[in-house]
Amino acid sequence: MIWNEQYECMEREELQKLQGERVxxxxxxxxxxxxxxxxxxxxMGIEPGDITTIDDLKKLxxxxxxxxxxxxxxxxxxxxxxxxxxxxxxxxxxxxxxxVGYTHNDIQMWSEVVARSLTMAGVGTxxxxxVAYGYGLFTGGLGLHYGAExxxxxxxxxxxxxxxxxxQLMEDFxxxxxxxxxxxxxxxxxxxxxxxxxxxxxxxxxxxxxxxxWTEEMRSQIEHLLGIKAYDIYGLSEIIGPGVSMECHCQxxxxxxxxxxxxxxxNPESGEVLPYxxxxxxxxxxxxxxxxxxxxxxxxxxxxLHADRCECGRTLVRMEKCVGRTDDMLIIRGVNVFPxxxxxxxxxxxxxxxxxxxxxxxxxxxxxxxxRVEIEExxxxxxxxxxxxxxxxIKANISSILGISATIRLVEPGTIERSxxxxxxxxxxxxxx
Amino acid sequence: xxxxxxxxxxxxxxxxxxxxxxILAANDINISAFSIADTADYGILRMxxxxxxxxxxxxxxxxxxxxxxxxxxxxxxxxxxxxxxxLQVISDNNxxxxxxxxxxxxxxxxxxxxxxxxxxxxxxxxxxxKMELLQEGDVYQV
Numbered sequence: 001m002i003w004n005e006q007y008e009c010m011e012r013e014e015l016q017k018l019q020g021e022r023v024x025x026x027x028x029x030x031x032x033x034x035x036x037x038x039x040x041x042x043x044m045g046i047e048p049g050d051i052t053t054i055d056d057l058k059k060l061x062x063x064x065x066x067x068x069x070x071x072x073x074x075x076x077x078x079x080x081x082x083x084x085x086x087x088x089x090x091x092x093x094x095x096x097x098x099x100v101g102y103t104h105n106d107i108q109m110w111s112e113v114v115a116r117s118l119t120m121a122g123v124g125t126x127x128x129x130x131v132a133y134g135y136g137l138f139t140g141g142l143g144l145h146y147g148a149e150x151x152x153x154x155x156x157x158x159x160x161x162x163x164x165x166x167x168q169l170m171e172d173f174x175x176x177x178x179x180x181x182x183x184x185x186x187x188x189x190x191x192x193x194x195x196x197x198x199x200x201x202x203x204x205x206x207x208x209x210x211x212x213x214w215t216e217e218m219r220s221q222i223e224h225l226l227g228i229k230a231y232d233i234y235g236l237s238e239i240i241g242p243g244v245s246m247e248c249h250c251q252x253x254x255x256x257x258x259x260x261x262x263x264x265x266x267n268p269e270s271g272e273v274l275p276y277x278x279x280x281x282x283x284x285x286x287x288x289x290x291x292x293x294x295x296x297x298x299x300x301x302x303x304x305l306h307a308d309r310c311e312c313g314r315t316l317v318r319m320e321k322c323v324g325r326t327d328d329m330l331i332i333r334g335v336n337v338f339p340x341x342x343x344x345x346x347x348x349x350x351x352x353x354x355x356x357x358x359x360x361x362x363x364x365x366x367x368x369x370x371x372r373v374e375i376e377e378x379x380x381x382x383x384x385x386x387x388x389x390x391x392x393x394i395k396a397n398i399s400s401i402l403g404i405s406a407t408i409r410l411v412e413p414g415t416i417e418r419s420x421x422x423x424x425x426x427x428x429x430x431x432x433x
Numbered sequence: 434x435x436x437x438x439x440x441x442x443x444x445x446x447x448x449x450x451x452x453x454x455x456i457l458a459a460n461d462i463n464i465s466a467f468s469i470a471d472t473a474d475y476g477i478l479r480m481x482x483x484x485x486x487x488x489x490x491x492x493x494x495x496x497x498x499x500x501x502x503x504x505x506x507x508x509x510x511x512x513x514x515x516x517x518x519x520l521q522v523i524s525d526n527n528x529x530x531x532x533x534x535x536x537x538x539x540x541x542x543x544x545x546x547x548x549x550x551x552x553x554x555x556x557x558x559x560x561x562x563k564m565e566l567l568q569e570g571d572v573y574q575v
Contacts (some may be wrong), residue, residue, distance in 0.1 A: 380440075382548075411475075
C-alpha cells in the first residue's frame with residue numbers, strides 16, 4: 001500500500017517543477033528572516049529572485065553542522081518563538097548540541113512522512129507498534145509516535161531501555177511492529193532467547209530500525225532473532241528526524257520523500273554535484289520546513305542515489321544504505337576505516353557476534369588499532385589452540401576488509417557495553433594526546 | 434568413567450579469578466582440582482567441582498562463558514616413574530592428549546585429569562592395561 005500516491009508516485013518532471021517552486025519560495029523566506037543566510041547569499045551575489053527552478057539549487061551555498069553550532073540555539077529559525085511548537089536537540093557528543101525547531105505544520109509534515117514510511121513496512125490501523133526509540137530531545141521516539149498515530153496504529157510509547165518490560169508488553173499487548181535502533185533490536189532479540197519466552201506468544205511481524213548504521217548481516221540476524229521483516233528508516237534531526245527516507249517492501253534502497261527533502265550527492269572535497277549512481281556525500285534541502293529550513297545541508301553521510309523506477313510503483317529516488325559517515329570515519333595509519341566494516345566481518349563469521357569495540361591509540365607515532373570481540377559461549381572452546389585459531393581468523397578477515405592489521409582481543413561475554421540508544425563502537429585515545 | 438570438567442573463559446585482569454572463586458564459595462561449591470592455561474590476554478580455567486551442572490549455571494548467570502567438557506581421571510601410584518609408566522601406555526597406543534593436569538592427594542596416590550581427542554579410546558587403553566580410573570561418583574569430592 002502507498003500512503004500518498006499523489007506525491008510518492010509523481011512523474012519526475014512534475015516533481016522537479018514542484019521542487020523548484022518550493023526551493024524558490026524557501027530561499028525568499030530565509031533571505032528575509034535569517035541574517036546568516038542573507039549575509040551568505042549577499043556575499044555570493046545571489047538574489048532570492050535568481051532561484052526559480054530546481055537547476056538553480058546548485059548555485060546556493062552549503063550549510064554545515066558547524067553553521068548550526070555557530071548559530072546556537074535559535075539563530076537559523078525563520079519564525080519567532082511564538083510560531084515554534086517543539087524543539088529537539090542532538091546529543092552533542094562532538095561539541096555543542098544542535099537545536100532544531102518545528103511549527104505546527106512542520107509536525108504535520110513530519111507525521112506525514114513517517115506515515116508514508118510505516119505504510120511501506122505494512123504498518124496500519126490493525127497494528128500495535130512498540131516505539132522503543134528514546135522519547136525526549138532525540139527525534140526518534142516522538143517522530144515515530146506521531147507518524148504511527150497518523151496511520152492509525154495503536155502506539156505503545158514505551159521509549160528505550162527497560163528490556164524486561166519491553167518483552168513483557170510485547171507478549172501481553174501482542175505488539176505487531178517494533179521501532180528502535182537496530183542494535184537495540186538485536187539486543188531485544190537476544191533477550192527474548194535468554195528469557196526463554198515462548199515465540200508463539202510474540203506476534204511481531206515488522207521492525208522499523210534506524211538512527212545508526214547497520215549492515216545486511218545485522219538485518220538477517222535481527223530478522224532471525226525476532227522472526228520479523230526488518231526495514232531501514234533514515235533521518236536526521238537537522239532535516240526533520242526519522243522519515244527522511246524509508247525502504248519499501250522491495251528493499252532496494254530507501255525512498256527519499258523528495259517533495260519535502262531535496263537530495264543531492266556531492267563530491268565531499270570539491271562540493272561538485274555528482275550524477276545518480278555515484279558515491280558521495282548526501283546533501284538535503286528541506287524546502288517545506290517552516291521553522292528551520294536549511295539550504296543544502298551536508299549530512300556527512302556517504303551514499304549513492306538511484307532514480308530508476310522501483311517495482312513498488314513509487315517514483316521517488318532511492319538512497320543506498322550509507323557506506324559510512326564522514327564523522328564516523330577513522331583514519332588509521334592513513335587508511336579510512338569505518339566501524340561498520342568490522343561489524344560486517346564479525347557478522348559474516350559464524351562464530352562471532354557483532355559485539356565489538358575499536359580502540360585506537362598511538363604508540364611511538366604509529367597508530368594502533370585493537371578490536372575487542374566478545375567470546376560467544378556456544379563457540380567457546382576450552383583449548384587454547386582453538387581460541388587462538390578463532391582469533392587469527394578474525395584478524396585475517398579484518399585485515400583483508402580494512403586493509404590494515406589490527407590486534408584482536410577476545411573478551412568475556414557481556415563486557416562490551418550494550419546500547420539502549422546509539423552504540424558506542426569506538427574509543428579513540430589519540431584525541432586525548 | 435567420564436568426568437565433567439568446567440571450563441571458564443577468563444580475561445586477564447586483577448581480581449577476576451577471585452570473583453569466580455567468591456561465587457563458588459558463596460554457593461557452597463567445592464573445587465577439587467583446577468588448572469589455568471594462560472595467554473597474553475586471557476586464560477582458560479579448567480576445574481573439577483562438586484555439582485558441575487549447577488555450578489556452570491551459577492557462573493553463567495554471573496556473566497562467565499562456561500563450558501562443560503568431558504575428561505578422564507586416571508589414578509596412578511604416587512612414586513617415581515608412576516606418571517611415566519601411564520604416559521608410556523597412552524603414547525604407545527597413539528592416543529593424542531589435548532591437555533592434562535595432575536594433583537597428588539595423600540601419600541600413595543596421584544590423580545591425572547586428561548582431555549584427549551578420543552576419550553573413549555583413552556578409556557579403553559587404560560582399562561586394557563589395568564590402570565585405575567576415577568569414577569564419576571567419587572570424583573567430585575576428590
